[in-house]
Amino acid sequence: MKATAIAHTNIALIKYWGKRDNVLILPANSSLSMTLDQFYTETTVEWSDSFTEDQFSLNGKIQSDAKVGRFLSILRDQFSLTSFAHVTSTNHVPTAAGLASSASAFAALALAASKAAGRNDDETTLSRLARQGSGSASRSIFGGLAIWQKGEANDGSDSYAYEIPTPSKLDLALVVAVVDAGPKKVDSRLGMQTTVETSPFFEAWTKQATLDLEAMQRAMKENDFVTMGEIAERNALTMHATTMAANPPFTYMQPLSLALMDAVRDLRVAGIPAYFTMDAGPNVKVLCLTKDAERVKEALSVHTSLLYICHPGPKARVITHD
Numbered sequence: 001m002k003a004t005a006i007a008h009t010n011i012a013l014i015k016y017w018g019k020r021d022n023v024l025i026l027p028a029n030s031s032l033s034m035t036l037d038q039f040y041t042e043t044t045v046e047w048s049d050s051f052t053e054d055q056f057s058l059n060g061k062i063q064s065d066a067k068v069g070r071f072l073s074i075l076r077d078q079f080s081l082t083s084f085a086h087v088t089s090t091n092h093v094p095t096a097a098g099l100a101s102s103a104s105a106f107a108a109l110a111l112a113a114s115k116a117a118g119r120n121d122d123e124t125t126l127s128r129l130a131r132q133g134s135g136s137a138s139r140s141i142f143g144g145l146a147i148w149q150k151g152e153a154n155d156g157s158d159s160y161a162y163e164i165p166t167p168s169k170l171d172l173a174l175v176v177a178v179v180d181a182g183p184k185k186v187d188s189r190l191g192m193q194t195t196v197e198t199s200p201f202f203e204a205w206t207k208q209a210t211l212d213l214e215a216m217q218r219a220m221k222e223n224d225f226v227t228m229g230e231i232a233e234r235n236a237l238t239m240h241a242t243t244m245a246a247n248p249p250f251t252y253m254q255p256l257s258l259a260l261m262d263a264v265r266d267l268r269v270a271g272i273p274a275y276f277t278m279d280a281g282p283n284v285k286v287l288c289l290t291k292d293a294e295r296v297k298e299a300l301s302v303h304t305s306l307l308y309i310c311h312p313g314p315k316a317r318v319i320t321h322d
């Protein structure tokens with residue numbers, strides 16, 4: 001039983017940062033993201049009783065990846081399977097872009113594994129599954145804009161994402177500026193954990209992120225792009241503030257990240273509504289309107305040549321099944 005699926009990466013405008021349950025990967029706050037059209041993962045899964053162990057290859061190289069291994073065990077258990085799986089994954093992101101996200105990887109893996117097991121899981125089930133591989137993957141099951149509701153139940157049954165309408169009058173773009181292609185120094189899972197355990201700002205973050213999500217949804221309903229951008233930028237900086245107060249303190253920001261942020265502020269002074277966000281890495285992503293995307297790209301090209309104009313992308317989908 002074999003299937004291939006594609007899922008696109010997503011960038012959060014209201015961040016997921018901190019878990020309330022590390023085993024089930026349940027978040028401390030709800031989040032909102034945009035699935036990107038430019039970057040995706042293509043994954044083939046084959047379940048077979050003839051395999052003697054799970055096997056995972058990424059971009060043509062067999063490797064052992066603890067998160068993938070753990071996720072395959074979760075899937076085997078939830079699918080009541082006893083066979084092993086061979087997983088072949090290819091990240092379609094610009095080489096050395098440092099953008100290969102776990103979001104697209106685990107969403108594609110969840111969908112391909114489900115289909116290869118002969119199942120017809122609905123998107124809510126797939127989102128719940130993908131979440132157990134990597135939290136942000138719960139959102140990549142969907143295209144366009146999605147909210148991952150944190151849920152209240154201790155078993156994670158109500159912690160999954162769903163698609164929300166893109167503001168009807170806004171043609172949104174996200175310009176991705178690559179600062180550093182190298183591997184992250186502190187990966188998001190460790191970064192979150194250190195923050196939850198040691199940052200005095202963590203509780204304030206979860207409260208503020210909740211208010212930010214409500215305000216973001218109001219702004220979207222009103223097609224109020226400036227307010228959307230202001231909320232997204234402030235939410236990202238609030239998230240990154242928590243890491244600077246952690247013990248030991250750390251930050252994902254590099255000098256070039258800060259220069260790009262200044263360039264975005266300069267664009268606003270010049271009358272271009274553009275707002276930055278950053279995740280668990282130094283790259284900067286700029287939310288803008290499509291009509292301004294080339295102007296934003298040009299302004300950022302002073303600092304980096306690795307620039308990608310993205311738009312809301314498609315939902316995860318199966319491309320072959322046999």
Ligand SMILES: O=C(O)C[C@@](O)(CF)CCOP(=O)(O)OP(=O)(O)O
Pocket residue numbers: 011012014015016017025031102103133134135136137188189278279280
């Ligand atoms: O995407 C966002 O909401 C914000 C972040 O990218 C960081 F800024 C978090 C991504 O965390 P993820 O890799 O999903 O962690 P996992 O659940 O520990 O695997």
